[in-house]
Amino acid sequence: xxxxxxxxxxxxxxxxxxxxxxxxxxxxxxxxxxxxxxxxxxxxxxxxxxxxxxxxxxxxxxxxxxxxxxxxxxxxxxxxxxxxxxxxxxxxxxxxxxxxxxxxxxxxxxxxxxxxxxxxxxxxxxxxxxxxxxxxxxxxxxxxxxxxxxxxxxxxxxxxxxxxxxxxxxxxxxxxxxxxxxxxxxxxxxxxxxxxxxxxxxxxxxxxxxxxxxxxxxxxxxxxxxxxxxxxxxxxxxxxxxxxxxxxxxxxxxxxxxxxxxxxxxxxxxxxxxxxxxxxxxxxxxxxxxxxxxxxxxxxxxxxxxxxxxxxxxxxxxxxxxxxxxxxxxxxx
Ligand code: AMP
Ligand code: TRP
Numbered sequence: 001x002x003x004x005x006x007x008x009x010x011x012x013x014x015x016x017x018x019x020x021x022x023x024x025x026x027x028x029x030x031x032x033x034x035x036x037x038x039x040x041x042x043x044x045x046x047x048x049x050x051x052x053x054x055x056x057x058x059x060x061x062x063x064x065x066x067x068x069x070x071x072x073x074x075x076x077x078x079x080x081x082x083x084x085x086x087x088x089x090x091x092x093x094x095x096x097x098x099x100x101x102x103x104x105x106x107x108x109x110x111x112x113x114x115x116x117x118x119x120x121x122x123x124x125x126x127x128x129x130x131x132x133x134x135x136x137x138x139x140x141x142x143x144x145x146x147x148x149x150x151x152x153x154x155x156x157x158x159x160x161x162x163x164x165x166x167x168x169x170x171x172x173x174x175x176x177x178x179x180x181x182x183x184x185x186x187x188x189x190x191x192x193x194x195x196x197x198x199x200x201x202x203x204x205x206x207x208x209x210x211x212x213x214x215x216x217x218x219x220x221x222x223x224x225x226x227x228x229x230x231x232x233x234x235x236x237x238x239x240x241x242x243x244x245x246x247x248x249x250x251x252x253x254x255x256x257x258x259x260x261x262x263x264x265x266x267x268x269x270x271x272x273x274x275x276x277x278x279x280x281x282x283x284x285x286x287x288x289x290x291x292x293x294x295x296x297x298x299x300x301x302x303x304x305x306x307x308x309x310x311x312x313x314x315x316x317x318x319x320x321x322x323x324x325x326x327x328x329x330x331x332x333x
Pocket of ligand 1: 007008009010017018019020021022144145146147148149183184185186187195196197198
């Protein structure tokens, strides 16, 4: 039995990296799974959020993006993490069996905490433990994510193993990371060495799913490239990260192999390639943004979706928490 769980933080404009690295794969996977749960991880958003005034709006926007991308409510539930209290409950239990040494290895904490580690909040440090709870609370078996989440997924597997060894019962399945496709790490359009992210100060670094055709065309036109023509094989793009990134994006959106994209444009410079990339994005991304805007205009509908999702998630969570309490030796009512 496959049970899928994944999530996105509501920390700002949802972008092409979120779509190609994660959500697009959820849409195709939801049909093979018994059940899918797609969470808007607002508790995770608190670890880096200075201000929270746009948290609710961002949460609705992520829900709208899930629906606009093609998440099917007959197959999947969409819910906010903060509506299921058991995430933090299980996270506490896991924090009592997770050695500090495991957390000290987490590269994302080091990147995000920067030089002033002592000033970083406890939540940022404990973030991967909460993520393990998000997954294991539902006994999820498959977790489709972008490449940057590999290490966190490894930790979730280790925590599941540690719990099973300590308390027996093989209560938790060991979750499989699903890092799929050729755009598992979409890079910034301004710098091929850093990933596309919601927090980059330059808007030109990312394509947001709600960008209109003009904004999108301008960003692609301004995207950094080099002076060399496109080669015949993708492997010949070695050392040209910006070109690799654009070819990968093209390949994923067109459902082509990166080599086939190179063959189509071999010998050409970037101007005609970029024009076709814009056309492809206008055909694939702009309709998602348009649908997002429609959904966002109907908050009552979005609230109903989140309410139904929270009901289903809580049902599973409550039943699994009873198993957890029993396994540990707490009183299970
Ligand atoms: P986040 O925006 O960090 O909450 O990420 C939500 C999902 O999108 C996770 O599965 C990430 O791995 C994925 N993701 C975020 N940024 C990128 C990117 N630049 N390329 C590919 N996947 C990404
Ligand atoms: N840590 C993930 C990110 O930053 C978001 C996330 C939180 C997540 N909990 C999750 C992803 C559970 C998959 C499963 O992108």
